[in-house]
Amino acid sequence: MKRGFLLAGLLTLFLSAPALAHFQMLYTPESALEQGGEMSLKLVFTHPFDGDHIMDMDPVQEFYVVHQRGEEGEPQKTDLKEYLSEITWKGLDDAAGKAFDAKLPARVVRSMGDYVFVLVPTPYYEKADEEYIQQFTKMIVNVGGMPGNWHEPLGLPAEIVPLNKPYANWTGGVFTGVVMSNGEPVPNIEVEVEYLNVDVDIAANAFVGEPKIEAPHPAFETMSVMANDKGEFTIGLPKAGWWGIAVPDVVELEHDGKEMVQEAVLWIQVTDIP
Amino acid sequence: MLRRGLILFVLVGFLTVAGTVSAHTPLFSCFDNADGTIYCEGGFSDGSSAAGVPIIVKDASGEVILSLQLSGNSDVEFDKPEGEYSVIFDGGEGHDILIPGSQIFE
Numbered sequence: 412m413k414r415g416f417l418l419a420g421l422l423t424l425f426l427s428a429p430a431l432a433h434f435q436m437l438y439t440p441e442s443a444l445e446q447g448g449e450m451s452l453k454l455v456f457t458h459p460f461d462g463d464h465i466m467d468m469d470p471v472q473e474f475y476v477v478h479q480r481g482e483e484g485e486p487q488k489t490d491l492k493e494y495l496s497e498i499t500w501k502g503l504d505d506a507a508g509k510a511f512d513a514k515l516p517a518r519v520v521r522s523m524g525d526y527v528f529v530l531v532p533t534p535y536y537e538k539a540d541e542e543y544i545q546q547f548t549k550m551i552v553n554v555g556g557m558p559g560n561w562h563e564p565l566g567l568p569a570e571i572v573p574l575n576k577p578y579a580n581w582t583g584g585v586f587t588g589v590v591m592s593n594g595e596p597v598p599n600i601e602v603e604v605e606y607l608n609v610d611v612d613i614a615a616n617a618f619v620g621e622p623k624i625e626a627p628h629p630a631f632e633t634m635s636v637m638a639n640d641k642g643e644f645t646i647g648l649p650k651a652g653w654w655g656i657a658v659p660d661v662v663e664l665e666h667d668g669k670e671m672v673q674e675a676v677l678w679i680q681v682t683d684i685p
Numbered sequence: 686m687l688r689r690g691l692i693l694f695v696l697v698g699f700l701t702v703a704g705t706v707s708a709h710t711p712l713f714s715c716f717d718n719a720d721g722t723i724y725c726e727g728g729f730s731d732g733s734s735a736a737g738v739p740i741i742v743k744d745a746s747g748e749v750i751l752s753l754q755l756s757g758n759s760d761v762e763f764d765k766p767e768g769e770y771s772v773i774f775d776g777g778e779g780h781d782i783l784i785p786g787s788q789i790f791e
Binding site for chain 1: 714716726728730733759
């Protein structure tokens with residue numbers, strides 16, 4: 412009988428534990444650049460609110476940028492895999508995992524306009540769920556204030572298409588996007604949102620310091636919003652910094668004899684009004 | 686087709702001068718291609734084209750060396766002048782954007 416109570420207690424404890432939200436990060440300190448030039452990007456698979464649990468990344472499948480200068484410009488795709496090098500990224504819990512660093516030469520991000528960075532990681536095997544996860548991740552940088560293709564879908568299997576410039580958001584504003592799969596809206600799907608709640612030390616390849624916010628409840632760590640019947644969703648932006656938006660389970664398929672979910676991730680940056 | 690709207694914010698090559706932002710702000714940037722040529726591009730903050738905007742290159746004494754226009758792709762390339770020079774995006778009277786050659790980098 413006692414054993415039954417113990418089991419029930421453990422089960423309750425387990426079920427009430429916060430859900431661990433995986434976010435593929437594609438990080439650079441600033442997304443609205445006054446000028447182009449050399450650029451460093453960090454590719455880390457983690458839990459951004461906690462700043463820990465760094466998951467090992469395998470060599471990436473695809474890493475490229477689509478640049479467009481002006482609404483009438485032609486989008487140009489540049490493969491960036493040659494600039495990747497493996498690094499070890501350390502979380503706040505001091506545990507570390509395999510990640511990647513991309514050091515881009517000045518010629519890649521030189522011209523004015525939008526740069527849509529796209530990362531397609533090798534599927535990650537999540538032992539707990541016995542399934543693979545593959546997160547198609549976008550992060551958009553602007554140079555010089557001239558817009559381009561920030562709102563153009565790329566036709567990825569899982570994708571968030573912004574309806575606001577993702578690099579120009581004031582604290583207290585809202586951000587709206589559309590969940591798409593292969594260029595078509597995905598209606599009535601759950602969208603997860605996490606704040607990058609830790610500082611990033613680019614040189615040390617680590618999350619550092621103390622978490623900026625203490626969540627009053629696990630639901631505030633990974634927030635949820637439902638997309639409407641057109642795949643559109645809107646979130647508030649209450650704090651400056653980077654916000655990760657993820658859409659789990661956009662596509663379900665099989666990989667290496669296991670289930671695999673393809674997910675969409677978009678990073679947006681929020682800036683305080685001076 | 687030319688848009689010569691309010692110029693309240695000016696991007697000067699790789700030196701940005703901050704000001705108040707409004708719609709249709711002209712933008713201009715130049716790079717040194719490191720092969721004896723200079724590349725310049727223009728546009729507007731709403732993403733519209735700057736095709737046809739006059740580009741003037743002057744020497745240190747203010748004499749016009751080259752009179753060019755931005756192409757249909759809103760850009761232009763020319764041979765790098767000897768000595769001091771400046772490149773001017775001629776967005777209209779009182780609304781020019783001038784980039785000194787000393788601030789045009791590779």
